[in-house]
Amino acid sequence: MGYGEVESYEDFANYNEQALNLLTAKFAPVPTWIYPPLAKLLAIFDLHEWSHQHGNFVSPHNAIFEQQRTGIETCLQNRWGDRVKVFKAFNFCAPHLPEQVLATVKAEGFTKLLIYPLLVVDSIFTSGIAVEQVNDALTKLAGTGEHWLKGTRYIPSFYNEERYINLLANLVEEKIEKELAVAHLPSQTGIILLNHGCPHKAKGFTLIG
Template sequence: MVATPEKLDSTHERSPSQQRVAVLLMGYGEVESYEDFANYNEQALNLLTAKFAPVPTWVYPPLAKLLALFDRHEWGHQHHDFISPHNAIFEKQRAGIEKDLQAKWGEGVQVFKAFNFCAPFLPKQVLAEIKNQGFDKILIYPLLVVDSIFTSGIAIEQVNNALSEIAEGDEHWVKGLRYIPSFYNEPAYIDLMAHLVEEKITADLASAYLPSQIGIVLMNHGCPHKAKGFTSGITESQILYDLVRDKLIYRYPLISVGWLNHDTPLIEWTLPNAQQAAKNLIQLGAKAIVFMPIGFATENHETLLDVHHIIHALEKKHSDVNYVQMPCVNDDPEFLYMAAQWANAHINELLSEETVAINPQLSVAHHHHHHH
């Protein structure tokens, strides 16, 4: 791609109508109708699993249907027709972040939500709407998983595909673009995670257990060790865990990372998983276990159903232990405020920088410039 700066306007001040940025808040999305399971699974297999599992693509449609049967059994029969609250929570996050951003920037900054796997909020659908509303500057902001370029990378993949489809003519409609890959090392987020755990322990456990008898499992999004060369998020997630642990360990010695893995055959996942982490802490003398999701910002079936299964399995063998399942930050006003703060510098850059005209046609002409 070749970028050519447009001529500067004669006036330095932009009119209010030009001061516009679309913040594209991205999450997974989760099914709200069991009929959508197969379609959801097929998209997830194509976008996620394909990057680390040695599975041929022709297997995806039948595999997606098979997985849908398991999903329907788990959500429908085992969990009394469970419907994920993820999408509703994500909308509250979108609205809350937009409210905080508009308090600073006015209505020229709007927050749009996109789901990786759920229509009618697929990135291509939402980007078409952003274009139709006249926005030409975009801040891509993955929010659900607090790891890295891997899960956030699928957001970029979908955005790139959508922008290629929506492009028309010899000048691209997008004039400015920024990206927030993760907030795994943001001090405000680290402090909030530790504070929420301490608050829960004080309210529910401190009067009955010594601090050394309270085990804390800080749960991260599971990561495959080998992902066809992709950076899989282990490094960032490990740093996140270390930073939160360091805030708590002097008061509560029994702390472990617990990875919420998708136990896929033939794949080496991060260890210990959340269940093994709890077992290890019980062996070291924990009489109560707190499960806190630090690697997820939004509640979803992993943080709800998977953790429920883990606790149920542990109760069978260690019925004398007290188990506490904590929620994600979700629409906690303190979290929404800090999430808006992380966007401010990027919005400021987008509003103040000189617009750049991208001509997609020029990229084709440069393909054959190398010498044999």
């Protein structure tokens, strides 16, 4: 599970409403009727920044997320076959909202669920939202009899795992050697590493995030 990225202006208002509803509720009681008009107002500002300042730039995160999904699925199916399937869910972007995805999981006959938040650090605003959305969706999908889901597990944060740190370091080194070192002087290269992710390009700079 991950936040997901908007790929067209028409989706901005819906994204904003989903995000406001989930994020604001963590620290301030806000009437739910306020979210739709506020989301549309924010979308107007989004249009100026997205269209005029950044040339309708579409984040590569969704494509990267899909590559990760297929890669993980391939590795798991090599060992367990079609008993395992990897679904992607976005916190704020239809048609991959947790409620929509879990309906598909149920329809395909799976009875065990492993929740894997995209971000590696636990937080009420990231993995906390993911678990909250999954729990809400499972409640809505429950029937009158025995629940269709027989088991649920969750992968906790792993930012301090040695294998993850080494993998991350290798990816950064590979990116520098193949793309940055051949095109820029060392004095022209700066590295910003954020586990939360960052824009690929912003204000004239290309970032590794």
